[in-house]
Amino acid sequence: MPIAVGVIQTLGFPAVLASADAMVKAARVALVTFDKAERGQFFVAIRGNVAEVKTAMAAGIEAAEASFGGEVLTHYIIPNPPENLEAVMPIDYTEQSEPFRL
Structure with a gap:
């Protein structure tokens, strides 16, 4: 099954929280990372x-x-990200996200 990565960047914390909540409720996806950009x-x-x-x-x-x-x-x-992208960017499944992997 082809795997993809989706990233959304927002202005303000409430918007990213609403976004994350809606994404995991709308489809079978796992939240793999969240952070401040700047x-x-x-x-x-x-x-x-x-x-x-x-x-x-x-x-x-x-x-x-x-x-x-x-x-x-x-x-x-990003559909079908290559392994080297996963190794460098914070988009790979981690120990924290692994239990929620679908």
Whole structure:
């Protein structure tokens, strides 16, 4: 099954929280990382089947934009990321995310 990575970057914590919540509720995806980007910007990354990631990303973007003062700065989906990308970027499954892997 082809696996994809989806990333959403927002302005403000409430928007990224709403986005993460909507993504894991909308599709069978695992939240693999979340962190601050800079100056009040946050990002969240998910992994899962390509179709599920597309569905989750649409729900996450909509939820972030609907939150009070929420703004999606950027978003991107990477279908079938190569191993060297997983080794360098914080998108691989970790010990914390492994129990929630679908």
